[in-house]
Amino acid sequence: VTHRLIIVDDAEDLRGLLVLAFGRDERLEVVADVGDGKQGVEAVHEHRPDLVLMDISMPVMDGLTATREIKSSYPDLLVAILTGYGDDRVAEEATRAGADAFLDKTTPLARLADVLSELARRG
Amino acid sequence: MSGNLEDMVPRLALVALDAVSHADLEARALPVLVPSLGDELARRALTGVFEAGRLEDEARSLREVAQLLAAARERITAEQELRSSNARLAVSERLTRLLLESAGEGLYAIDLEGRCTTANREAVRLLGYDDEHELLGHNMHRLAHHARPDGSPYPEEECRIFQAWREGRGIVCDDEVLFRRDGTSFPVEYRSYPIVVDGRIEGSVLTFFDITERRAAERELQQLHTDRRTTALTLHDNVVQALATASYAQALGEDEIGARALGQAMQAAQELVSQLLADDPIDGRTLVRADPSLSDGGAP
Numbered sequence: 574v575t576h577r578l579i580i581v582d583d584a585e586d587l588r589g590l591l592v593l594a595f596g597r598d599e600r601l602e603v604v605a606d607v608g609d610g611k612q613g614v615e616a617v618h619e620h621r622p623d624l625v626l627m628d629i630s631m632p633v634m635d636g637l638t639a640t641r642e643i644k645s646s647y648p649d650l651l652v653a654i655l656t657g658y659g660d661d662r663v664a665e666e667a668t669r670a671g672a673d674a675f676l677d678k679t680t681p682l683a684r685l686a687d688v689l690s691e692l693a694r695r696g
Numbered sequence: 697m698s699g700n701l702e703d704m705v706p707r708l709a710l711v712a713l714d715a716v717s718h719a720d721l722e723a724r725a726l727p728v729l730v731p732s733l734g735d736e737l738a739r740r741a742l743t744g745v746f747e748a749g750r751l752e753d754e755a756r757s758l759r760e761v762a763q764l765l766a767a768a769r770e771r772i773t774a775e776q777e778l779r780s781s782n783a784r785l786a787v788s789e790r791l792t793r794l795l796l797e798s799a800g801e802g803l804y805a806i807d808l809e810g811r812c813t814t815a816n817r818e819a820v821r822l823l824g825y826d827d828e829h830e831l832l833g834h835n836m837h838r839l840a841h842h843a844r845p846d847g848s849p850y851p852e853e854e855c856r857i858f859q860a861w862r863e864g865r866g867i868v869c870d871d872e873v874l875f876r877r878d879g880t881s882f883p884v885e886y887r888s889y890p891i892v893v894d895g896r897i898e899g900s901v902l903t904f905f906d907i908t909e910r911r912a913a914e915r916e917l918q919q920l921h922t923d924r925r926t927t928a929l930t931l932h933d934n935v936v937q938a939l940a941t942a943s944y945a946q947a948l949g950e951d952e953i954g955a956r957a958l959g960q961a962m963q964a965a966q967e968l969v970s971q972l973l974a975d976d977p978i979d980g981r982t983l984v985r986a987d988p989s990l991s992d993g994g995a996p
Contacts, residue, residue, distance in 0.1 A: 630933050
């Protein structure tokens with residue numbers, strides 16, 4: 574089973590690498606990758622993915638606000654936060670915003686794909 | 697022995713002096729006593745002697761004079777003590793007032809009904825009045841303590857000052873406001889203690905000062921802290937993001953992206969340090985690398 578995924582992150586290099594990595598993983602299909610929360614919300618409306626991988630600190634609209642908006646329209650759609658803020662208080666804030674998973678950017682790439690696939694499989 | 701007035705007066709004066717001496721009266725009381733001999737008391741005695749014309753009556757009258765003088769002496773001593781006690785009281789009151797006024801804080805006292813019994817100039821000034829008499833007799837809670845900082849009513853029965861002294865204890869508080877005459881308020885720190893006289897609570901005394909400036913400084917410090925935290929988190933995010941990018945690039949064999957990301961990580965790390973230290977001076981001592989072998993952390 575392939576899980577359809579949207580990547581929302583303003584760091585272009587990082588985003589490109591994630592697209593490249595997940596493209597090599599048969600469990601995941603990246604249907605869109607965008608650079609801010611607002612575009613992320615729009616892409617969700619357009620593509621109706623299974624899963625969103627969301628950064629927090631972004632221009633235009635931050636990832637927590639975007640998560641709240643997505644969850645208010647699609648409560649069952651999975652949102653995983655991927656951030657450099659490896660802080661419990663930020664994780665709590667993400668949980669309050671409705672995020673289903675909280676991932677630190679220090680998570681190795683291979684592990685990242687596993688976690689996302691597992692999250693999507695359990696739905 | 698019968699006598700005329702001219703004979704009697706010198707003898708009476710001698711007896712009077714003897715009585716004065718016997719009563720051990722202070723010399724300065726004499727000018728007060730001697731004229732009083734010519735007054736009603738002595739006249740009564742003299743008249744009695746003169747009219748009776750008899751020795752035993754004379755003797756009785758002289759005893760009366762002596763008794764009257766002793767009574768006068770007691771009265772005068774009592775008056776002197778009262779004057780001296782009043783003088784001490786006046787000094788004590790002046791001293792108390794000086795103490796009240798020299799305290800840099802506002803101070804007022806209230807009775808059991810919450811009415812103001814005294815207030816110093818600083819209290820009058822802080823509460824926006826011109827004179828102590830504008831506060832005296834007024835219920836201070838209703839006048840200056842009737843609402844909470846959020847503007848909601850503060851009923852007298854819930855007032856912490858009243859609650860504290862009813863229980864016979866003091867209270868220190870810095871999260872309430874007092875109201876000025878013009879209806880504006882200011883954050884205040886106050887201390888209130890019961891006034892206990894002979895084991896009974898008679899009221900309470902409250903000292904207070906305006907902490908507007910302290911509150912502003914606290915807010916500024918809080919803002920500075922928040923700003924610093926935001927800066928630190930953002931820059932940390934940038935560092936971790938660049939390092940994650942380098943790590944992912946290495947895993948995917950994307951060397952060019954990896955090298956660029958490492959450069960960004962170093963730049964972000966430098967920025968992190970310089971922004972966090974922006975307000976702190978950097979000198980020779982700060983730049984000496986801490987020696988982990990020195991457990992107490994002190995410089996050699």
